Structure formats: C-alpha cells, structure tokens
Amino acid sequence: MAAFPAVVQxxxxxxxxxRSTVWTLVVTFLIVVAMGFAISLLTKLNYDQFTEHNTAPFDATTTSLAGISLGELAIVVFGVLAVGNEYASGMIRVSLAAVPQRGVLMGAKTAVLGVLAFLVSLVTVFVAxxxxxxxxxxxxxxxxxxxxxxxxxxxxCYLTLLCLFSIGVTMMLRNQVLSLGILIPFFFLVSPILSIVPKVKDVVRYFPDRAGSAALQVYPTGDHPYGPWTGLLICAAWAAAALLGGYLVLKKRDA
Structure with a gap:
C-alpha cells in the first residue's frame, strides 16, 4: 500500500x-486584484452617481472583491486542468499503477489541490x-x-469550494474539454440567466455559485434566504457531492 504522505508529495x-495549472493560479490572483482595484477606484471617483439610487449601505468590502466574479473562471479552470491533464495525457494509468488504492490517490490529489487553491485564494482576497x-x-x-x-x-473559502467542485466534476467526466464545456456555461450563463427568471430563481439561489457568494456580503441584500455561513455550507455540500461522484467513477471504472 502506498503511504499517503508519499502520494501527497x-x-x-x-x-x-x-505550467498551465500554475498560470491559472497566477491569473486568478491578477484578475481578482486588478479588477477589484479598478472598480474600487472608479467607485471612489464616481461615488455619488454609483450610490445615488441605492437604499442599502455602501459595501466597501464587496466592492474591493468585485474581481471574484471573473476570478471564479480562473479557479474553475485550475481545478479542471489539474485533473483533466492527467486523463488527456494518459498519465492516470501510471498514477493508478503506482497507487492502486484509488481512495488514497483521490484523497491525496484533492488535499493538494484544495490546500493550494485555498492558500492562493486567501492571499488573493486579502491583497485585493x-x-x-x-x-x-x-x-x-x-x-x-x-x-x-x-x-x-x-x-x-468560496473560491476554494468552487475549485473542489470542478475537481469532482472533472473526475466524473474524465475529460477536461467536456468539463470546461459544462462548468463555464453553467457558472457564467445558465446560473446568471436563470437567477432572473421568476419561476426558477428561488431554486437557483441554492446553486453552488449563488449560495457561496452570500459569504462575500457584509450587508444582507435580500437575494439569499439564508446567512453567509449557510451559503458556504450549501456550496460545500455541492463540492462534497461532486467529489463523491468523482471517487465512485474512479473506483468503478478503468483509466
């Protein structure tokens, strides 16, 4: 049996x-920081116009973190590429031959990618x-x-959970192109569009991106029927379900 620390290494x-995985993390940092700074500066220069019709208190924190709306894309791509590259190159066969205990392999992979995504996300949001x-x-x-x-x-935490969710989805689909073709439209087209459709918007509030984004708000906006920590728990449940699905596929199917 392969030792877990050795598999983590x-x-x-x-x-x-x-290189692609490293660069996606760099891009995540740059997008979130640069966009947050730019929007914050524009808000300062046009504060009266931006807040003229707002009845809610001005949320300076959310303004500085506005780049997360695009940073999500980069962190999702990171999760997909980190797993999908191994399937695309055929290296997954070598990995399974070296570590036949598939739970150990997936646990180590998830731990490394999750910790890395969290550390980069933590530095990114505080700098932003x-x-x-x-x-x-x-x-x-x-x-x-x-x-x-x-x-x-x-x-x-929100960015990290989106990364874990994308890892689980890619493990299930075993194809990075297909995973990106599903995840990117889901987060950036399907979810935003459905969130304004009256008959389904109450359901969309429980999608992983909509639920997790509640944690970014300092002042409640009424868009979420739950608090910030509950929103993160909902997002975490989605990530856990995706990872479980990925594990079951990895366990039952050959490389």
Whole structure:
C-alpha cells in the first residue's frame, strides 16, 4: 500500500510540473486584484452617481472583491486542468499503477489541490481587499468593522469550494474539454440567466455559485434566504457531492 504522505508529495510534484495549472493560479490572483482595484477606484471617483439610487449601505468590502466574479473562471479552470491533464495525457494509468488504492490517490490529489487553491485564494482576497480599500480612500472600511473579516475569509473559502467542485466534476467526466464545456456555461450563463427568471430563481439561489457568494456580503441584500455561513455550507455540500461522484467513477471504472 502506498503511504499517503508519499502520494501527497507525488501529487504536489505533478501540480508544479504543469505550467498551465500554475498560470491559472497566477491569473486568478491578477484578475481578482486588478479588477477589484479598478472598480474600487472608479467607485471612489464616481461615488455619488454609483450610490445615488441605492437604499442599502455602501459595501466597501464587496466592492474591493468585485474581481471574484471573473476570478471564479480562473479557479474553475485550475481545478479542471489539474485533473483533466492527467486523463488527456494518459498519465492516470501510471498514477493508478503506482497507487492502486484509488481512495488514497483521490484523497491525496484533492488535499493538494484544495490546500493550494485555498492558500492562493486567501492571499488573493486579502491583497485585493487592502488595495481596494486604499483605492476607495475616505469610503473605505477596515477588517475590524463588523462582518468584514468574515466576508474576506469567506471569499477565500468560496473560491476554494468552487475549485473542489470542478475537481469532482472533472473526475466524473474524465475529460477536461467536456468539463470546461459544462462548468463555464453553467457558472457564467445558465446560473446568471436563470437567477432572473421568476419561476426558477428561488431554486437557483441554492446553486453552488449563488449560495457561496452570500459569504462575500457584509450587508444582507435580500437575494439569499439564508446567512453567509449557510451559503458556504450549501456550496460545500455541492463540492462534497461532486467529489463523491468523482471517487465512485474512479473506483468503478478503468483509466
């Protein structure tokens, strides 16, 4: 039986050796930070126009984290490529030959990718927050204000859960092109469009992206019938279900 620490080391080596996965994490950082800074600066320069018709309090935290709306794309691609490349290249056969215990293999892969996604997400959201607050100037907030630290930390958890969800989906589909062809339209077309359709929008609120995004809000907006931590739990349930499905497929099917 392969030792779990040795399998973790092997998975870490795989991630570092694939340029595409490294670059997707770099792109995640750049998108979230740059977009958050730009939107925060624009908000400061046009604060009166942006807040003229808003009845809710101005959310400086969400403004600085606005880049997450595009950063989701990069972190999803990271999860897909980190798994899908192994199937596309045929290296999954070598991995299963070296580690026939499929639960150990998937556990190590999930642990490495999940921890890496969380650490990168954590650094990304805090950098985006501080740069965004600097850009907002007199309209900024601080981590010591109510719910602000929770929102920033929740943003990192949210990105990590989306990555884990994409890992599970890719393990089930065993094809990176198909996985991207499903996940990207789902998160960036299907979910946003259905969220404004009256008869189904109440259901869409429980989709992983819609539920998890509740954690980013400092002030409740009425878009979610649950709190931020409940939203993260719903998103985590989606990720867990996808990973379970991925494990069952890996266990029952040959490479």
């Amino acid at each position: 092997s998975e870490w080596t795989k991630v570092r050796s694939i 927050f501080f740069l965004g607050q600097a850009a907002l100037g007199q309209y900024s907030t601080g981590l010591g204000e109510p719910h602000v630290l929770r929102a920033v930390f929740g943003a990192a």
